[in-house]
Amino acid sequence: MVIQSAVGYRLFLLTLKFKIASCLPIVDERLFYMNGAFQIARKSIESDIWRSKPSSWWKIWCYILACVQHTDFKELKRGQGFFNFKEIIRIKDIGNDITYPQIDHMLRWARQASMLATRKATHGMVISVLRYNLYQDLNNYKSEVKSEDSGEVEAKQKRNESDNINKNDKNVKNVKNDKEITNVIKEFGNPDINKLVEYFPMRMQLPKEDCSQRQSRQYWNLLLKESRTGVAGVKWLIDLAYNDEFYKNNISSSKDLYYKRIKIIARKRGEHDGSKVSIDISKI
Numbered sequence: 001m002v003i004q005s006a007v008g009y010r011l012f013l014l015t016l017k018f019k020i021a022s023c024l025p026i027v028d029e030r031l032f033y034m035n036g037a038f039q040i041a042r043k044s045i046e047s048d049i050w051r052s053k054p055s056s057w058w059k060i061w062c063y064i065l066a067c068v069q070h071t072d073f074k075e076l077k078r079g080q081g082f083f084n085f086k087e088i089i090r091i092k093d094i095g096n097d098i099t100y101p102q103i104d105h106m107l108r109w110a111r112q113a114s115m116l117a118t119r120k121a122t123h124g125m126v127i128s129v130l131r132y133n134l135y136q137d138l139n140n141y142k143s144e145v146k147s148e149d150s151g152e153v154e155a156k157q158k159r160n161e162s163d164n165i166n167k168n169d170k171n172v173k174n175v176k177n178d179k180e181i182t183n184v185i186k187e188f189g190n191p192d193i194n195k196l197v198e199y200f201p202m203r204m205q206l207p208k209e210d211c212s213q214r215q216s217r218q219y220w221n222l223l224l225k226e227s228r229t230g231v232a233g234v235k236w237l238i239d240l241a242y243n244d245e246f247y248k249n250n251i252s253s254s255k256d257l258y259y260k261r262i263k264i265i266a267r268k269r270g271e272h273d274g275s276k277v278s279i280d281i282s283k284i
Contacts, residue, residue, distance in 0.1 A: 063093070068129050070136070112245075135207065237264065
């Protein structure tokens with residue numbers, strides 16, 4: 001009798017545990033991949049979604065950034081995530097005041113703004129955050145200049161230029177092409193190049209150019225030499241790239257702009273028909 005009672009008691013406990021477990025909420029896998037952190041650029045407060053769109057859109061955008069993969073996982077690549085916004089529980093994860101029409105409207109706008117891409121999937125969609133790698137790399141936010149106003153930056157550039165020239169003069173005897181090297185050093189302080197270095201990431205909404213500083217200035221110099229109107233002409237080319245839905249998402253450096261300049265202008269003029277297009281870039 002004692003043995004039967006003990007067995008019956010154990011069965012009772014197992015049954016009770018099963019009933020309790022069945023009443024507990026199911027642990028959503030989102031709780032696992034939402035752990036960690038993601039980055040928001042300070043320039044985000046200058047973006048269209050921040051300044052001119054409903055505040056709910058920014059909340060939806062941050063939710064998407066938080067949920068996409070930060071590393072490749074199965075069929076999902078870094079910057080991609082599976083979403084089903086038709087589920088009430090998914091919408092409530094964003095906020096109690098968020099509705100499906102708000103999400104749908106935001107996604108349509110974000111696709112046109114080249115912020116993300118979507119494709120249909122079983123019971124939902126896969127969202128790909130464009131330029132995810134660029135904005136989620138902390139190295140792209142590092143800068144040698146911190147908390148300096150424009151006057152301090154200009155003064156620092158002049159001091160650096162002067163120091164570089166002085167160092168070059170001391171070693172001029174050991175350099176055969178001293179004149180050429182001095183010109184390169186002087187070119188580093190070219191104010192026109194400095195204007196383009198500052199304008200390009202601001203206009204293209206990038207934290208920084210996707211190339212080295214030396215390479216960046218080299219291609220800005222080449223573009224300036226081809227432009228009859230100087231800085232204004234190159235800025236015009238940058239604006240063309242930004243206003244083109246394709247190139248806006250595929251130009252991230254002066255090098256990209258230089259090698260794709262002909263096609264950018266051809267698309268603007270409607271002359272790109274698949275054949276070779278000859279355009280005098282010096283007319284910009």
